[in-house]
Amino acid sequence: MVKSAPQPVATFSHAAEIDGWVFLTGQMPTWPGEPDRALPDGIEAQTRRVMDNLILVLEGLGLSLANVVQARVYLTQFDRDYAPMNETYKSYFEEGKLPARTCIGVSGLAVGALVEIDLVAKRP
Numbered sequence: 001m002v003k004s005a006p007q008p009v010a011t012f013s014h015a016a017e018i019d020g021w022v023f024l025t026g027q028m029p030t031w032p033g034e035p036d037r038a039l040p041d042g043i044e045a046q047t048r049r050v051m052d053n054l055i056l057v058l059e060g061l062g063l064s065l066a067n068v069v070q071a072r073v074y075l076t077q078f079d080r081d082y083a084p085m086n087e088t089y090k091s092y093f094e095e096g097k098l099p100a101r102t103c104i105g106v107s108g109l110a111v112g113a114l115v116e117i118d119l120v121a122k123r124p
Helices: 042-060 078-090
Strands: 015-018 021-027 068-075 100-105 115-122
Touching: 021 042, 042 078, 042 115, 068 078, 078 100, 078 115
Parallel strands: 068 100
Antiparallel strands: 015 021, 021 115, 068 115
Protein backbone atom coordinates (compact mmCIF):
# COMPACT_ATOMS: atom_id res chain seq x y z
CA MET A 1 0.00 0.00 0.00
CA VAL A 2 1.30 3.46 -0.88
CA LYS A 3 0.53 5.75 2.07
CA SER A 4 0.50 9.01 0.07
CA ALA A 5 -2.06 7.70 -2.44
CA PRO A 6 -5.83 7.73 -1.89
CA GLN A 7 -7.27 4.81 0.00
CA PRO A 8 -8.60 2.10 -2.32
CA VAL A 9 -12.37 2.17 -2.78
CA ALA A 10 -12.50 -1.65 -2.56
CA THR A 11 -10.35 -4.58 -1.45
CA PHE A 12 -7.16 -4.39 -3.52
CA SER A 13 -3.58 -3.13 -3.42
CA HIS A 14 -2.39 -0.01 -5.20
CA ALA A 15 -0.05 -2.17 -7.27
CA ALA A 16 1.34 -5.66 -7.73
CA GLU A 17 4.77 -6.48 -9.09
CA ILE A 18 6.34 -9.53 -10.67
CA ASP A 19 9.72 -9.76 -12.42
CA GLY A 20 10.04 -5.97 -12.70
CA TRP A 21 6.57 -5.51 -14.19
CA VAL A 22 4.37 -3.27 -12.06
CA PHE A 23 0.60 -3.35 -12.48
CA LEU A 24 -1.13 -0.31 -10.99
CA THR A 25 -4.74 -0.67 -9.99
CA GLY A 26 -7.09 1.80 -11.63
CA GLN A 27 -7.20 5.10 -9.81
CA MET A 28 -10.31 7.13 -9.23
CA PRO A 29 -10.53 10.94 -9.03
CA THR A 30 -10.57 10.82 -5.23
CA TRP A 31 -8.44 12.93 -2.92
CA PRO A 32 -5.57 11.52 -0.83
CA GLY A 33 -6.45 11.74 2.86
CA GLU A 34 -9.95 13.07 2.11
CA PRO A 35 -12.10 10.07 1.09
CA ASP A 36 -15.36 11.98 1.68
CA ARG A 37 -14.41 15.05 -0.37
CA ALA A 38 -16.55 15.58 -3.48
CA LEU A 39 -15.06 14.48 -6.79
CA PRO A 40 -13.70 17.25 -9.03
CA ASP A 41 -16.18 18.67 -11.53
CA GLY A 42 -15.80 17.72 -15.18
CA ILE A 43 -13.69 15.30 -17.16
CA GLU A 44 -10.56 17.48 -17.32
CA ALA A 45 -10.41 17.96 -13.55
CA GLN A 46 -11.19 14.30 -12.90
CA THR A 47 -8.53 13.17 -15.38
CA ARG A 48 -5.95 15.43 -13.67
CA ARG A 49 -6.86 14.01 -10.25
CA VAL A 50 -6.61 10.43 -11.56
CA MET A 51 -3.23 11.10 -13.18
CA ASP A 52 -1.95 12.83 -10.04
CA ASN A 53 -3.07 9.81 -7.99
CA LEU A 54 -1.27 7.45 -10.39
CA ILE A 55 1.88 9.56 -10.04
CA LEU A 56 1.62 9.25 -6.24
CA VAL A 57 1.48 5.46 -6.55
CA LEU A 58 4.36 5.37 -9.05
CA GLU A 59 6.53 7.63 -6.87
CA GLY A 60 5.70 5.53 -3.82
CA LEU A 61 7.16 2.57 -5.74
CA GLY A 62 10.24 4.49 -6.91
CA LEU A 63 8.90 4.90 -10.48
CA SER A 64 7.58 7.67 -12.71
CA LEU A 65 5.42 8.07 -15.79
CA ALA A 66 8.59 7.50 -17.84
CA ASN A 67 8.40 3.83 -16.72
CA VAL A 68 4.81 3.37 -17.96
CA VAL A 69 4.43 1.12 -21.00
CA GLN A 70 0.65 0.64 -21.13
CA ALA A 71 -2.52 2.38 -19.93
CA ARG A 72 -6.20 1.55 -19.90
CA VAL A 73 -8.74 4.35 -19.67
CA TYR A 74 -12.38 3.81 -18.75
CA LEU A 75 -14.95 6.53 -19.53
CA THR A 76 -18.62 6.62 -18.56
CA GLN A 77 -19.47 9.29 -21.17
CA PHE A 78 -17.23 8.16 -24.02
CA ASP A 79 -18.53 10.33 -26.87
CA ARG A 80 -18.66 13.49 -24.76
CA ASP A 81 -15.43 13.03 -22.77
CA TYR A 82 -12.98 11.25 -25.09
CA ALA A 83 -11.42 14.35 -26.69
CA PRO A 84 -11.07 16.49 -23.52
CA MET A 85 -9.75 13.50 -21.54
CA ASN A 86 -7.13 12.92 -24.26
CA GLU A 87 -5.90 16.52 -24.09
CA THR A 88 -5.48 16.33 -20.33
CA TYR A 89 -3.98 12.82 -20.36
CA LYS A 90 -1.34 13.56 -23.00
CA SER A 91 -0.15 16.66 -21.11
CA TYR A 92 1.31 14.33 -18.47
CA PHE A 93 3.72 12.61 -20.85
CA GLU A 94 6.78 13.76 -22.77
CA GLU A 95 5.90 14.56 -26.35
CA GLY A 96 6.39 11.51 -28.53
CA LYS A 97 6.70 9.17 -25.51
CA LEU A 98 3.15 8.04 -24.91
CA PRO A 99 2.54 4.50 -23.64
CA ALA A 100 0.40 2.02 -25.51
CA ARG A 101 -3.24 2.56 -24.55
CA THR A 102 -6.76 1.22 -24.71
CA CYS A 103 -9.79 3.43 -24.02
CA ILE A 104 -13.08 1.79 -23.15
CA GLY A 105 -16.60 3.16 -22.71
CA VAL A 106 -18.33 1.71 -19.65
CA SER A 107 -21.77 2.06 -18.11
CA GLY A 108 -20.51 3.09 -14.68
CA LEU A 109 -17.52 3.42 -12.37
CA ALA A 110 -17.04 3.30 -8.60
CA VAL A 111 -17.81 6.45 -6.60
CA GLY A 112 -19.70 7.92 -9.58
CA ALA A 113 -16.46 8.82 -11.39
CA LEU A 114 -16.35 9.85 -15.04
CA VAL A 115 -12.90 8.30 -15.59
CA GLU A 116 -10.63 5.58 -14.21
CA ILE A 117 -7.12 4.81 -15.46
CA ASP A 118 -4.83 1.86 -14.72
CA LEU A 119 -1.21 1.46 -15.77
CA VAL A 120 1.48 -1.12 -16.43
CA ALA A 121 5.06 -0.01 -15.75
CA LYS A 122 8.43 -1.71 -16.13
CA ARG A 123 11.37 -1.23 -13.83
CA PRO A 124 14.62 -0.34 -15.61
